[in-house]
Amino acid sequence: MTDLTKSFPVKAKDFVKAGEVSIEVQELLKSVGFPPDLIRRVSICAYESEMNVVMHGGDGTCQLTVCPKHITLEMADDGPGIEDIELALQEGYSTATPEYQEMGFGAGMGLPNIQKNADELEVESEKGKGARLKITFHVGDGS
Amino acid sequence: MKLSHIKEILRAQVLTGDSQLDITIEAGAASDLMSDMLTGYNPDTVLLTGLCNAQAIRTSVIAEVKAIVFVRNKWPAPDVIELAVKHKLPLLSTPFTMFVSCGRLFAQGLRGVEGRVSGNVDSP
Numbered sequence: 573m574t575d576l577t578k579s580f581p582v583k584a585k586d587f588v589k590a591g592e593v594s595i596e597v598q599e600l601l602k603s604v605g606f607p608p609d610l611i612r613r614v615s616i617c618a619y620e621s622e623m624n625v626v627m628h629g630g631d632g633t634c635q636l637t638v639c640p641k642h643i644t645l646e647m648a649d650d651g652p653g654i655e656d657i658e659l660a661l662q663e664g665y666s667t668a669t670p671e672y673q674e675m676g677f678g679a680g681m682g683l684p685n686i687q688k689n690a691d692e693l694e695v696e697s698e699k700g701k702g703a704r705l706k707i708t709f710h711v712g713d714g715s
Numbered sequence: 716m717k718l719s720h721i722k723e724i725l726r727a728q729v730l731t732g733d734s735q736l737d738i739t740i741e742a743g744a745a746s747d748l749m750s751d752m753l754t755g756y757n758p759d760t761v762l763l764t765g766l767c768n769a770q771a772i773r774t775s776v777i778a779e780v781k782a783i784v785f786v787r788n789k790w791p792a793p794d795v796i797e798l799a800v801k802h803k804l805p806l807l808s809t810p811f812t813m814f815v816s817c818g819r820l821f822a823q824g825l826r827g828v829e830g831r832v833s834g835n836v837d838s839p
Contacts, residue, residue, distance in 0.1 A: 591773030595802070598777060608758075612779065616753050619777045623770075676749030676766050676774065685754050 576604075576638040582625045584651060587675070590626040593634050594618035597645070604638065610709060613689040614643055617707050620682045621647040627672050628652075629703060641711050648704040654697040661687060661695070716740050716825050718782050718805060721761055724819050725809035727784060730796055732805025740781055743825045745817050749774040755828055763816050767791035772798045782806070786813045 578600070580593040598615040606614075618634065625632045625647060632649025654660050661683050668678025687693050690707045697703035719736040722729065729736070745763040746752055749770055752762065758779035764771055767789050775783055782805040785791065790808055791799075799806045809816055 587769070591770065591777070595773060595776050612758065615777045619774070620753060675768055675770050676747060677770070679748055679750035681750040681754055685750070688754075 576636075578636050580634045580636070582622055582632045582634050582647070582649065584626060584630050584632075584649070586626060590623060591619055594622050597634070597636055600636070601638070601643070606643075606711070610643070610711065614645065614709055617686045617689050617709075618645055618647075620686050621645065621705050621707065623677060624682050625649045625651070627677065628667065632702070639711075643709040643711060645707040646704065647707070648702065650702040653699045653701050654695070654703050655699050657695050657697060716820075716823070718761070718807075720823070721782075721784065721820065721825070722807055724823050725784060725807070725811055725816055727807040727809040730785075730790065730806040730808055731800050732782065732803075732807075735782075735803070735805045738781055738805075740825070742828045743817065743820050744780070744828055745813055752778045752780070757828060760828060761820075761825075763813055763820075765789055765813060767795060769795050769798055771795075772802065772804060775804060776802045780804075784809055784816065786811060786816050 582593055594615055597618045598611060601611045601614060629649035630651030635646040637644040659665050663684045664680040666678045666680035672678045686707060691710045692708035694706040718738050718740055721740060740761045741759040744757050744760045747764055747766045752774050759781050762775055762780045762783045763786055765786050767785055772795060784807045786809055788808060788810050
């Protein structure tokens with residue numbers, strides 16, 4: 573299998589399309605034929621991070637890279653950034669508005685759930701300068 | 716349990732997915748919190764929810780939920796139903812409350828996701 577890289581735009585506050593990028597990622601991985609559990613983990617991480625960008629971030633991109641040994645998702649946005657990354661990684665910590673909670677989100681499980689499902693997670697952010705997540709999944713015995 | 720059986724038990728109307736009533740549902744989940752659907756193991760489940768927005772559909776696609784039943788006669792907007800059609804996700808609507816819907820399905824043998832992981836339906 574040759575490496576595949578695909579970039580998807582993610583628009584802040586666009587709830588009409590929110591989640592469609594992750595469904596595209598899910599369909600693409602299914603078409604390649606990866607194991608269901610791996611597809612499930614990648615799809616959940618893509619969706620959690622896409623919803624984070626739509627709800628809390630600025631306009632951004634989701635880049636999917638598929639290699640024989642790794643799948644990588646890089647989600648970057650130019651929004652207000654994450655003020656305290658350590659706090660954001662704690663289960664239950666949320667900055668969601670009541671509006672987002674009415675949509676079924678804001679339980680403070682987004683980043684912790686990404687961390688749970690990923691094999692590796694890097695979070696870089698600075699207040700006012702956006703956020704970048706690099707989420708890596710090992711394929712088979714790859715490392 | 717077949718989705719057609721769930722439809723009967725819940726006296727539900729089919730909003731989309733008439734041709735998919737023969738699919739098998741392995742377990743039930745009930746939540747208005749989509750974050751919960753992403754943290755648990757929910758492939759091949761039916762989701763009972765009162766949340767009628769597009770995120771209920773997209774979260775279900777990502778979590779590989781097989782069908783959604785809206786409780787208390789809730790009925791999503793046409794664009795939400797269209798989204799479900801696009802993703803081939805059956806939608807039903809039941810007059811029963813969430814509590815009673817869960818009880819009726821449990822009484823007829825449908826179990827929660829806990830039992831699929833541990834083999835013990837009472838185990839968290």
